[in-house]
Amino acid sequence: MIQIPWLTADSLDFPPSSSALAEPDGLLAAGGDLSPARLLSAYRRGIFPWFEPGQPILWWTPNPRTVVFPDQLHISHSLRKVLRRGDFTVTSDRAFAEVMQACAAPRAGASGTWIGPAMIDAYTELHQMGYAHSVEVWRDEQLVGGLYGLVLGKVFFGESMFSRADNASKVAFTHLARQLAEWRFAVLDCQVASDHLFTLGAQEIAREDFEQILLDCAHTPSLKGPWSLSATRDW
Incomplete structure (x- = not known):
């Protein structure tokens, strides 16, 4: 089973990109929200959301880019x-x-x-x-x-x-x-x-x-x- 960190609503912190999975490439974390503050914080670190409706929010930072x-x-x-x-x-x-x-x-x-x-x-x-x-x-x-x-x-x-x-x-x-x-x-x-x-x-x-x-x-x-x-x- 894939294990990735779950983001909480009270923090905008993300795990270090070095902890992202190699397969699927770049999967870093799940959870959190799509608030402007979180999205801007994510993008400044090279992280973006990508998930299907009905799924938890998934956060990615692929390597290579x-x-x-x-x-x-x-x-x-x-x-x-x-x-x-x-x-x-x-x-x-x-x-x-x-x-x-x-x-x-x-x-x-x-x-x-x-x-x-x-x-x-x-x-x-x-x-x-x-x-x-x-x-x-x-x-x-x-x-x-x-x-x-x-x-x-x-x-x-x-x-x-x-x-x-x-x-x-x-x-x-x-x-x-x-x-x-x-x-x-x-x-x-x-x-x-x-x-x-x-x-x-x-x-x-x-x-x-x-x-x-x-x-x-x-x-x-x-x-x-x-x-x-x-x-x-x-x-």
């Missing part, structure tokens, strides 16, 4: 053509709730979603506080793609993205990464690996290296409030 350094974003030739055509309009913080709901919707080949009502409520509250942000991709005024995540200092913690049109999530991610590079963000955290992310320049780094980035860059003042992405780009 998948990240994109914004100035090392990779844009393929085919994606560059999509960006230059201008088929999509890209905004930020215009439809945060709709983006979360779209990310929570059932997907082909998946039996459920980990973005339940409690997660939506928690991150919507962080959005209202200026910590969580969304990027939206529109075609003919229809929301066809997007992503959302959390910002601390010069670190963007990506949570989830969705696509209802070819390349829409990649367009959202690319616009975000370019903007983060302009704002001199240190890293865009992607949490865990996927082929989709590797096509955009994602790489895996050791957990201790990621934690050092957080110590250096996640404790500076955060860029709060509604974001505005640069309207024009040279792709």
Whole structure:
């Protein structure tokens, strides 16, 4: 039987990341709540919640960590053509709730979603506080793609993205990464690996290296409030 610490409601402390399980990778603790104070405390340590509705809250810190350094974003030739055509309009913080709901919707080949009502409520509250942000991709005024995540200092913690049109999530991610590079963000955290992310320049780094980035860059003042992405780009 897997044994992990149980978090109590009266403390925001987490176990050291070195105690996280290797299998399943990065499982650190269970319990606690999704209050803003606990979530911010977790992210500053490289810890995030990931659980299915009806389960106890599970807290993770995988090793290695998948990240994109914004100035090392990779844009393929085919994606560059999509960006230059201008088929999509890209905004930020215009439809945060709709983006979360779209990310929570059932997907082909998946039996459920980990973005339940409690997660939506928690991150919507962080959005209202200026910590969580969304990027939206529109075609003919229809929301066809997007992503959302959390910002601390010069670190963007990506949570989830969705696509209802070819390349829409990649367009959202690319616009975000370019903007983060302009704002001199240190890293865009992607949490865990996927082929989709590797096509955009994602790489895996050791957990201790990621934690050092957080110590250096996640404790500076955060860029709060509604974001505005640069309207024009040279792709």
